[in-house]
Amino acid sequence: MAPAAIAAAAFPFRLFSAEARRDGRSARGKRSSARPLKYAPPPRPPSSSSAGGGVAATTFTRLPLRDAPESAEVTLDRFPTAPANPETPAPAPARGNNGVQRLDDEEEFEVGLGPTSFAQIPLRESPDGVELTIGQFEARAAARKGAGGRGFARQMVEHLHGDGDEEEELVVNSRDVFEVKKGRKARALVPEVLDDDDDVVVFDPDYGVDSDDDEEEFDMFPIKQSHEAGAAPRTELGELEYDEEEDEVVVFHPDYDDDEEEDDFEDDDYDEEEDAEEGDGEAKEKGVPAVMRCFDTAKIFAKAGDGGNGAVAFRREKYVPYGGPSGGDVYVQVDGEMNSLLPFRKSVHFRAGRGAHGSGQQQAGAKGEDVVVKVPPGTVVRSSDGGVELLELMKPGQRALLLPGGRGGRGNAAFKSGTNKVPRIAEKGEKGPEMWLDLELKLVADVGIVGAPNAGKSTLLSVISAAKPTIANYPFTTLLPNLGVVSLDFDATMVVADLPGLLEGAHRGYGLGYEFLRHSERCSVLVHVVDGSAQQPDYEFEAVRLELELFSPSLVDKPYVVVYNKMDLPEASERWNIFREKLQAQGIEPYCISAINRQGTQDVIHAAYKLLKKERQRIKETEEWSETENLNHVSDAIKKERRAPMNEFEIFHDKGTKTWTVVGGGIERFVQMTNWQYSDSLKRFQHALEACGVNRTLIKRGVKEGDTVIIGEMEMVWNDEPKSNRPSNTMNTKDDAVRWPEFG
Ligand SMILES: Nc1nc2c(ncn2[C@@H]2O[C@H](COP(=O)(O)OP(=O)(O)OP(=O)(O)O)[C@@H](O)[C@H]2O)c(=O)[nH]1
Ligand SMILES: [Mg+2]
Numbered sequence: 174m175a176p177a178a179i180a181a182a183a184f185p186f187r188l189f190s191a192e193a194r195r196d197g198r199s200a201r202g203k204r205s206s207a208r209p210l211k212y213a214p215p216p217r218p219p220s221s222s223s224a225g226g227g228v229a230a231t232t233f234t235r236l237p238l239r240d241a242p243e244s245a246e247v248t249l250d251r252f253p254t255a256p257a258n259p260e261t262p263a264p265a266p267a268r269g270n271n272g273v274q275r276l277d278d279e280e281e282f283e284v285g286l287g288p289t290s291f292a293q294i295p296l297r298e299s300p301d302g303v304e305l306t307i308g309q310f311e312a313r314a315a316a317r318k319g320a321g322g323r324g325f326a327r328q329m330v331e332h333l334h335g336d337g338d339e340e341e342e343l344v345v346n347s348r349d350v351f352e353v354k355k356g357r358k359a360r361a362l363v364p365e366v367l368d369d370d371d372d373v374v375v376f377d378p379d380y381g382v383d384s385d386d387d388e389e390e391f392d393m394f395p396i397k398q399s400h401e402a403g404a405a406p407r408t409e410l411g412e413l414e415y416d417e418e419e420d421e422v423v424v425f426h427p428d429y430d431d432d433e434e435e436d437d438f439e440d441d442d443y444d445e446e447e448d449a450e451e452g453d454g455e456a457k458e459k460g461v462p463a464v465m466r467c468f469d470t471a472k473i474f475a476k477a478g479d480g481g482n483g484a485v486a487f488r489r490e491k492y493v494p495y496g497g498p499s500g501g502d503v504y505v506q507v508d509g510e511m512n513s514l515l516p517f518r519k520s521v522h523f524r525a526g527r528g529a530h531g532s533g534q535q536q537a538g539a540k541g542e543d544v545v546v547k548v549p550p551g552t553v554v555r556s557s558d559g560g561v562e563l564l565e566l567m568k569p570g571q572r573a574l575l576l577p578g579g580r581g582g583r584g585n586a587a588f589k590s591g592t593n594k595v596p597r598i599a600e601k602g603e604k605g606p607e608m609w610l611d612l613e614l615k616l617v618a619d620v621g622i623v624g625a626p627n628a629g630k631s632t633l634l635s636v637i638s639a640a641k642p643t644i645a646n647y648p649f650t651t652l653l654p655n656l657g658v659v660s661l662d663f664d665a666t667m668v669v670a671d672l673p674g675l676l677e678g679a680h681r682g683y684g685l686g687y688e689f690l691r692h693s694e695r696c697s698v699l700v701h702v703v704d705g706s707a708q709q710p711d712y713e714f715e716a717v718r719l720e721l722e723l724f725s726p727s728l729v730d731k732p733y734v735v736v737y738n739k740m741d742l743p744e745a746s747e748r749w750n751i752f753r754e755k756l757q758a759q760g761i762e763p764y765c766i767s768a769i770n771r772q773g774t775q776d777v778i779h780a781a782y783k784l785l786k787k788e789r790q791r792i793k794e795t796e797e798w799s800e801t802e803n804l805n806h807v808s809d810a811i812k813k814e815r816r817a818p819m820n821e822f823e824i825f826h827d828k829g830t831k832t833w834t835v836v837g838g839g840i841e842r843f844v845q846m847t848n849w850q851y852s853d854s855l856k857r858f859q860h861a862l863e864a865c866g867v868n869r870t871l872i873k874r875g876v877k878e879g880d881t882v883i884i885g886e887m888e889m890v891w892n893d894e895p896k897s898n899r900p901s902n903t904m905n906t907k908d909d910a911v912r913w914p915e916f917g
Contacts, residue, residue, distance in 0.1 A: 480602025509569025705745025
């Protein structure tokens with residue numbers, strides 16, 4: 174229903190641009206702390222002569238939807254084209270230039286982006302022509318070895334919202350899309366250590382930038398996008414100023430590997446390999462492999478699915494509730510196979526599906542699809558907004574319901590009353606909560622290298638991984654644990670920690686051992702290095718074992734490998750047999766190595782990995798039947814907040830703009846779920862404002878004719894109509910009872 178028609182009803186408010194607010198504002202307007210909505214930048218003329226470089230047409234896209242009939246056919250328009258590239262022969266023919274492409278259900282289409290790239294848009298779901306979810310959209314540069322161009326664009330195209338005849342817009346969700354305010358410089362947050370192969374990670378500039386936060390080593394740089402001759406557009410640090418109001422900038426990974434799939438990232442050793450491949454010595458110099466260097470923290474966005482809208486049924490079918498189902502939930506789950514936050518570099522947004530809308534034909538649509546964010550053991554989850562610690566997830570298999578999906582809106586059947594048998598009212602689905610999250614991986618090495626000081630622990634780590642810890646011929650060289658990623662095979666990796674040397678009495682706090690012991694409690698397997706050149710290697714071995722036991726019996730219960738080191742030294746090799754026999758007598762089969770000469774180290778790695786695999790399996794099995802604690806407190810708190818009574822609100826008055834803002838969880842939720850399409854909604858809204866005291870409070874506080882009143886996404890103009898013109902609520906409330914939403 175048009176806003177004008179609504180406004181005509183007797184009501185103290187003139188509804189003011191409800192439609193505009195609903196569409197525009199909800200997406201772009203008031204940015205609450207957890208609302209980093211991202212849209213594609215506004216359309217630009219398709220660049221037919223993009224030789225000039227600058228912000229190229231290839232760097233953004235906007236896809237207004239022309240029509241979405243029931244057949245789920247979508248027309249996409251205004252695909253920008255890639256710059257003409259005279260130097261490099263196009264590997265594929267141009268596939269359309271600002272072309273209109275059609276997309277049929279279940280089909281993948283290639284939409285023209287120009288000679289060097291294409292987009293794949295698999296259509297996922299098109300329930301009733303009202304909302305469409307379109308799958309991943311990837312624009313890729315065809316691989317051109319030697320030309321310096323790698324894949325350059327990668328975006329997720331997701332929910333397509335629209336209510337019937339309104340103009341629909343495709344929401345392009347890319348983690349690299351962010352907004353800039355008019356006249357403001359685009360800002361990007363990039364890690365301080367910016368290697369050539371680092372991705373430029375761009376966050377929403379409006380969101381949660383806490384410049385005082387010393388812990389996050391981020392610096393802010395402006396962003397410039399440019400072309401290199403003959404190469405795909407690259408993101409570079411520079412300056413870029415947008416003029417349009419709330420423009421957005423899309424920044425692509427400069428170095429995106431176009432063979433990788435967004436959600437299918439398993440090669441944990443990715444960076445290290447790449448470093449090696451490209452001969453990037455820098456990562457090694459920093460002492461920690463790239464995997465650990467950059468990716469022990471991550472920032473992600475999670476949104477639970479919106480509830481489906483309820484529908485109004487006019488026909489006299491029997492008992493069709495027409496309520497919408499609820500939106501999908503967001504879970505966080507510990508995946509024992511993961512050992513870094515690296516995958517979140519490629520995958521930042523986690524959105525649960527929205528509930529299908531109720532409709533005349535289908536009784537109850539499908540609940541929105543849940544989404545599970547998989548994190549490695551040892552992940553601490555904080556809200557980016559305020560840094561509150563929400564979860565500490567240590568054990569594989571742990572699963573927390575983080576964001577509950579929005580409740581489905583009720584259909585008109587739910588509003589039937591004695592006087593109104595076929596009410597023209599239905600609720601909209603409740604919006605799913607959303608938030609940005611900071612993830613931090615606490616040190617959880619799979620394997621801990623333990624041993625007496627100077628035994629050669631750091632040396633061992635340095636030869637089995639890319640880590641370059643300090644090595645020196647004196648005790649307590651290592652002050653903090655060093656981490657290295659050891660890869661045995663393409664899909665077999667483990668994180669190994671070289672821990673500070675352990676001294677007799679460590680369990681009582683001597684030396685540096687205590688800190689290390691705390692860390693080693695989280696390791697699954699221990700590698701115990703014994704200095705073969707020590708006076709009495711077997712005594713040293715026993716002493717260290719004792720320290721472990723005194724600190725925590727769980728440490729000696731961990732599977733371990735004993736490694737006799739420095740076999741290249743004569744005094745060590747001479748005593749090897751004695752040592753070996755002593756241990757064999759205890760049922761232990763030690764390994765001998767010369768770490769410095771890299772002899773025997775592979776056997777140690779394989780032995781440790783074998784134990785690790787067994788241990789992972791064991792943990793997995795025990796997790797399956799062990800009781801899991803309640804980790805759903807975040808979701809519980811959200812649910813509780815949603816149940817806030819409608820009469821708990823505050824009103825803020827801005828004299829300058831003559832604006833009254835009503836703030837309250839219950840009333841805002843009510844507004845959000847009100848579907849203005851239906852005529853009875855207005856009446857119900859009116860009742861609500863009367864009954865919960867908003868009108869009364871406004872009058873008491875002196876609201877004037879023409880003042881603006883804002884509740885949630887709704888903006889209205891106060892209209893001082895004489896009371897008699899309005900239906901008398903006071904008389905009617907009892908029999909024509911207001912039906913409050915059943916929260917929770
Ligand atoms: N000859 C010989 N020397 C070794 C070998 N492995 C390590 N070393 C030497 O032993 C000394 C100590 O090595 P590190 O790796 O620093 O020993 P660590 O166990 O990490 O020592 P802390 O960190 O102090 O506990 C260094 O001088 C190494 O060069 C080996 O296989 N043979
Ligand atoms: Mg050391």
